[in-house]
Amino acid sequence: MQSTSSSHHTPVLIVGGSLVGLSAALFLAWRGVPVTLIEKHRGSALHPRATGFTERTLEIFRMVGIADAVPQVAPGTRLRRVRADSLAGAWQAETAWTPGEQAERTGTASPCTGAAIAQDRLEPILRAAAIGHGADLRLGVEMLSFAQDDGGVSVLVRPRDNSAAYTIRADYVIAADGAGSAIRTVLGIERQGVGHLRTLRSVLFRCPAADAWLERGVQQFDIEQPGFKGFLTTYGDSRWVLMFDDDRERSAAELADAVHRALGSDLPFEILATGRWELAGRIAQAYRQGRIFLAGDAAHQLPPTRGGFGANTGIDDAWNLAWKLQWVVSGRSHARLLDSYDAERRPVGWLRHQQTFARPDYARWVNHALHGEPLYGSTALELGQLLRSEAVIGAGAALQPAAHPDEWAGQPGTRAPHLWLRAGTRTLSTLDLFGAGFVLLTADRLWAEAADGVAGTLAITLRAVLVGVDVEAADGQPIQPRLGIHDDGATLVRPDGIVAWRSPGMADDPAACLAAVLAQVAALRTDE
Numbered sequence: 001m002q003s004t005s006s007s008h009h010t011p012v013l014i015v016g017g018s019l020v021g022l023s024a025a026l027f028l029a030w031r032g033v034p035v036t037l038i039e040k041h042r043g044s045a046l047h048p049r050a051t052g053f054t055e056r057t058l059e060i061f062r063m064v065g066i067a068d069a070v071p072q073v074a075p076g077t078r079l080r081r082v083r084a085d086s087l088a089g090a091w092q093a094e095t096a097w098t099p100g101e102q103a104e105r106t107g108t109a110s111p112c113t114g115a116a117i118a119q120d121r122l123e124p125i126l127r128a129a130a131i132g133h134g135a136d137l138r139l140g141v142e143m144l145s146f147a148q149d150d151g152g153v154s155v156l157v158r159p160r161d162n163s164a165a166y167t168i169r170a171d172y173v174i175a176a177d178g179a180g181s182a183i184r185t186v187l188g189i190e191r192q193g194v195g196h197l198r199t200l201r202s203v204l205f206r207c208p209a210a211d212a213w214l215e216r217g218v219q220q221f222d223i224e225q226p227g228f229k230g231f232l233t234t235y236g237d238s239r240w241v242l243m244f245d246d247d248r249e250r251s252a253a254e255l256a257d258a259v260h261r262a263l264g265s266d267l268p269f270e271i272l273a274t275g276r277w278e279l280a281g282r283i284a285q286a287y288r289q290g291r292i293f294l295a296g297d298a299a300h301q302l303p304p305t306r307g308g309f310g311a312n313t314g315i316d317d318a319w320n321l322a323w324k325l326q327w328v329v330s331g332r333s334h335a336r337l338l339d340s341y342d343a344e345r346r347p348v349g350w351l352r353h354q355q356t357f358a359r360p361d362y363a364r365w366v367n368h369a370l371h372g373e374p375l376y377g378s379t380a381l382e383l384g385q386l387l388r389s390e391a392v393i394g395a396g397a398a399l400q401p402a403a404h405p406d407e408w409a410g411q412p413g414t415r416a417p418h419l420w421l422r423a424g425t426r427t428l429s430t431l432d433l434f435g436a437g438f439v440l441l442t443a444d445r446l447w448a449e450a451a452d453g454v455a456g457t458l459a460i461t462l463r464a465v466l467v468g469v470d471v472e473a474a475d476g477q478p479i480q481p482r483l484g485i486h487d488d489g490a491t492l493v494r495p496d497g498i499v500a501w502r503s504p505g506m507a508d509d510p511a512a513c514l515a516a517v518l519a520q521v522a523a524l525r526t527d528e
């Protein structure tokens with residue numbers, strides 16, 4: 001690596017400032033971890049990609065306080081797709097939003113609904129929030145090379161205004177540098193999966209007059225005419241995108257003609273940009289090498305689906321990693337806590353890959369169809385994936401990889417279930433209790449007192465929430481069975497809202513029991 005005159009030290013450096021890198025910066029800064037992010041572009045891409053964000057992503061945004069800034073779809077909104085001659089022409093038939101879907105969403109599993117917001121409108125929200133929490137965002141700065149050693153990672157960067165290159169020395173690096181990740185390539189981490197499927201082109205255009213068609217409640221249109229096919233959808237802000245089923249370069253006149261055909265009328269429009277996208281399924285064989293972590297498309301390339309597995313999966317990666325880095329960087333946890341990132345997130349990426357290609361719409365792309373792969377419902381995949389690692393106790397090998405949160409009933413390794421609660425005059429979700437540190441949910445004072453004692457002895461953020469005193473269920477039903485515990489039991493929830501462990505009943509020595517559990521799931525440095 002070239003030597004440079006100046007250098008900068010940061011506990012965590014993020015390379016890549018798109019959806020996943022910016023989310024990681026926000027989550028770390030919100031947790032008080034000093035973080036630097038470099039992104040080679042100064043702003044968002046002209047042609048947004050992602051627009052569909054899931055309930056889980058919104059839950060995470062809610063925990064860090066930005067959900068209100070992201071417009072969420074009205075509860076009960078049904079997303080719909082039709083096969084049509086054109087937008088203004090005949091609509092032939094409605095097709096399944098998520099082909100192969102088994103269970104309809106009930107809408108009661110989350111305090112949030114999903115959001116439809118263009119990537120280039122969400123990214124400024126993430127940027128502002130990350131900066132607001134103290135993240136050092138360096139836009140227009142490119143990574144040139146890196147080298148890691150036992151003590152850290154040295155990253156050579158160059159501002160794109162042609163000022164001098166300099167080195168950033170980081171304790172840890174998050175590679176959020178996209179599907180073509182140079183970091184992953186240099187590390188020699190291979191990827192598995194169905195691989196390249198095809199390359200597609202698109203045209204982005206503004207057409208406010210077309211928005212009137214959305215009043216019929218359909219958002220996606222498979223356009224089929226003799227000699228012409230395309231997929232038409234909207235970013236919900238008068239910008240529309242027409243995706244072609246091929247990789248052919250089109251002239252301006254051809255693009256205008258195609259938009260005109262897809263609209264099926266003389267509505268005025270303005271072409272804004274074109275895009276070229278690779279449709280592929282690839283999952284990295286390791287999400288971590290030494291002090292470097294892969295997140296987002298750098299770790300998993302998944303084709304667009306109505307489940308929106310791309311960016312949403314990456315944002316959840318960042319959320320999973322952020323508290324672990326916080327606890328390690330602050331010295332509370334041993335670095336081995338970071339091993340749980342790969343152990344927990346790689347199977348999630350892989351399951352989503354398998355589920356994508358087991359569904360009828362993508363099964364046609366893979367010759368060796370993933371026969372026999374059971375299909376899990378969207379709610380199970382999004383809100384009910386099971387994580388197994390040393391940071392969870394009680395997620396046995398025999399358990400299935402995903403299920404509806406109601407079925408899990410507080411199973412360790414899954415997201416703690418959402419229940420509406422009352423605390424005095426306030427209504428809140430169970431999820432509103434999580435985020436800052438560990439939380440012990442119990443209806444038994446002995447456990448609560450044990451938690452208070454352990455928090456003091458171990459000097460960690462551990463809060464006891466006494467069910468029946470601090471909170472009660474808004475529906476008046478007992479909370480404990482929905483957490484899989486008895487009245488004298490307790491459930492320990494991690495800072496990322498995942499159930500770390502539960503005790504169905506009272507332990508002989510609750511304080512000793514809790515201290516031992518925390519020592520394992522948080523890899524506490526109790527020996528120093």
Ligand SMILES: Cc1cc2nc3c(=O)[nH]c(=O)nc-3n(C[C@H](O)[C@H](O)[C@H](O)COP(=O)(O)OP(=O)(O)OC[C@H]3O[C@@H](n4cnc5c(N)ncnc54)[C@H](O)[C@@H]3O)c2cc1C
Pocket residue numbers: 015016017018019020021038039040041049050051052053141142143144176177178179182277278295296297298304308309310311312313314
């Ligand atoms: C047409 C389309 C529609 C999609 N729709 C959805 C959807 O609705 N919902 C969803 O969840 N997902 C969707 N996806 C997938 C989603 O867009 C991606 O999963 C997501 O953008 C990945 O984010 P990322 O931050 O990991 O990577 P990227 O968005 O690829 O960002 C990587 C960033 O790293 C930067 N970078 C790379 N190298 C360097 C370097 N050397 N130095 C500095 N910076 C560097 C790049 O400039 C870039 O900004 C869609 C994808 C496509 C193609």
